Amino acid sequence: MTARCVRTLSGSLQLLLRNRWPKPPPAQYGGRHTVTLIPGDGIGPELANHVRELFRFCCVPVDFEVVNVDSTMDSEDDINNAIMAIRRNGVALKGNLETNHNLPPSYKSRNNLLRTTLDLYANVMHCQSLPGVRTRHRNIDIMIIRENTEGEYSSLEHENVPGVVECLKIITRTKSLRIADYAFRTAREKGRTRVTAVHKANIMKLGDGLFLECCKEVAGGYPEITFDSMIVDNTTMQLVSRPQQFDVMVMPNLYGNVVSNVCTGLVGGPGLVPGANYGEDYAVFETGTRNTGKSIANTNTANPTAMLLASCLLLDHLKLHAYANMIRRAILSTVTETRLHTADLGGQGSTSEVVQSIMKAVESTGPRTLSL
Amino acid sequence: VVQDLTQFDVLIMPNLYGDILSDLCAGLIEGLRVTPNGNIGINRVAIFESVHGTGPEIASLDLANPTTLLLSAIMMLCHMGLHYDRNKIQTVLTKDLGGISKCSEFTADICPQRESDLKCTFTVATIL
Numbered sequence: 001m002t003a004r005c006v007r008t009l010s011g012s013l014q015l016l017l018r019n020r021w022p023k024p025p026p027a028q029y030g031g032r033h034t035v036t037l038i039p040g041d042g043i044g045p046e047l048a049n050h051v052r053e054l055f056r057f058c059c060v061p062v063d064f065e066v067v068n069v070d071s072t073m074d075s076e077d078d079i080n081n082a083i084m085a086i087r088r089n090g091v092a093l094k095g096n097l098e099t100n101h102n103l104p105p106s107y108k109s110r111n112n113l114l115r116t117t118l119d120l121y122a123n124v125m126h127c128q129s130l131p132g133v134r135t136r137h138r139n140i141d142i143m144i145i146r147e148n149t150e151g152e153y154s155s156l157e158h159e160n161v162p163g164v165v166e167c168l169k170i171i172t173r174t175k176s177l178r179i180a181d182y183a184f185r186t187a188r189e190k191g192r193t194r195v196t197a198v199h200k201a202n203i204m205k206l207g208d209g210l211f212l213e214c215c216k217e218v219a220g221g222y223p224e225i226t227f228d229s230m231i232v233d234n235t236t237m238q239l240v241s242r243p244q245q246f247d248v249m250v251m252p253n254l255y256g257n258v259v260s261n262v263c264t265g266l267v268g269g270p271g272l273v274p275g276a277n278y279g280e281d282y283a284v285f286e287t288g289t290r291n292t293g294k295s296i297a298n299t300n301t302a303n304p305t306a307m308l309l310a311s312c313l314l315l316d317h318l319k320l321h322a323y324a325n326m327i328r329r330a331i332l333s334t335v336t337e338t339r340l341h342t343a344d345l346g347g348q349g350s351t352s353e354v355v356q357s358i359m360k361a362v363e364s365t366g367p368r369t370l371s372l
Numbered sequence: 373v374v375q376d377l378t379q380f381d382v383l384i385m386p387n388l389y390g391d392i393l394s395d396l397c398a399g400l401i402e403g404l405r406v407t408p409n410g411n412i413g414i415n416r417v418a419i420f421e422s423v424h425g426t427g428p429e430i431a432s433l434d435l436a437n438p439t440t441l442l443l444s445a446i447m448m449l450c451h452m453g454l455h456y457d458r459n460k461i462q463t464v465l466t467k468d469l470g471g472i473s474k475c476s477e478f479t480a481d482i483c484p485q486r487e488s489d490l491k492c493t494f495t496v497a498t499i500l
Contacts, residue, residue, distance in 0.1 A: 200388070233391045237399035240374060258392055265374030 036092035037064040042292035044095020047307040120277035127263040132336030146256025176214035183250035198251035271303025274310035330361035408443035420444040
């Protein structure tokens with residue numbers, strides 16, 4: 001943004017824009033980074049092991065500090081330990097922690113707690129059609145930026161009258177401006193030309209109306225990027241009929257959850273799309289749709305692609321671009337091999353076969369690796 | 373729903389999710405032009421409507437596709453218990469349409485022009 005653009009904006013927006021992109025932590029102990037690893041539940045632990053195996057094989061200068069979080073315990077000590085570890089290291093790779101909805105309302109979602117405590121305000125998912133994966137629509141390239149810390153996930157519910165529950169959806173000007181600015185900055189950095197705000201402001205006039213107004217305000221500072229808005233129900237309909245029309249999408253928390261899952265389904269499923277959560281000071285990487293995969297845990301059938309691509313995003317964040325690109329190329333070449341597709345893509349391949357194939361692909365490109 | 377819609381039969385949900393999912397499912401079956409809609413209240417009070425917009429740009433031009441409202445009317449007859457009349461219309465609609473998913477094929481079969489050229493009254497007359 002030019003200085004002239006910044007001066008024309010309101011005071012709160014100027015204050016916001018003084019904050020810079022989150023800086024990755026400096027390398028420590030002989031050029032090796034330390035990253036917090038939270039295996040999570042379901043398929044999380046086995047996928048975390050595959051990531052460690054692959055990183056060890058490729059001689060990536062990353063050491064993992066593993067922090068196990070037991071999501072069944074009432075006490076929040078485990079998640080607080082994990083948060084402390086992430087504050088120490090600055091970066092984390094995480095599997096999803098199950099939130100059983102039969103637990104009492106006092107039990108807060110561990111994932112939500114982690115995101116709000118560390119203020120990981122932007123959830124970014126890049127849904128791209130992959131060659132070799134057969135889907136109904138082709139040439140999809142959508143970047144979804146979802147507000148991660150407020151909205152419908154504020155966990156503020158009460159029951160004043162028995163049988164009548166009120167749930168508060170919180171939309172604030174500060175956070176809406178922040179996420180809108182993040183979306184436009186990302187669009188500019190990636191050379192994208194259009195940002196679409198998804199809302200339901202015709203019904204939630206104050207809440208989503210505020211969000212939309214903030215997006216319009218931020219759009220004024222990015223004249224080269226086209227801004228438009230779309231109501232969420234129309235958005236989902238357009239996504240399943242003509243998804244190629246979308247470029248970058250920015251939206252509050254719940255719509256982000258729905259839209260990101262729809263887009264993931266359009267490009268091939270939850271096993272393929274990585275997700276990233278960025279804050280001012282911290283970054284946490286995980287699978288895009290945050291599935292625990294309890295039903296396929298320990299069966300060696302989970303698709304490791306999403307978690308491995310998330311680890312590539314982690315390497316990019318640590319500015320280890322050479323390693324990130326090397327592993328990403330190997331993963332994409334393996335995904336095109338239909339013979340190795342896992343069950344979610346309609347194949348018979350196992351998780352370990354896919355990982356072995358990725359390691360062979362890395363080895364064949366010639367860098368220094370450990371032996372297979 | 374996007375990956376495998378055959379796994380679902382009846383879906384029940386609160387207002388907002390229903391708004392989102394109904395439009396999503398309508399998009400999967402080629403749009404709101406073939407989606408009937410009914411709002412049922414207590415004491416069997418009900419309003420049946422089409423869910424697409426008012427279409428001011430094509431009003432009074434005999435261009436609108438009457439399918440949605442016809443299908444909603446069929447739902448209304450079912451709600452009122454007029455099954456004989458409902459079956460009569462539904463059979464003809466199904467025969468002419470070849471099933472809801474072939475609505476566009478129906479218009480193409482009846483008339484080789486583009487769908488937008490087809491007159492609304494012509495479509496209804498064909499069904500009668």
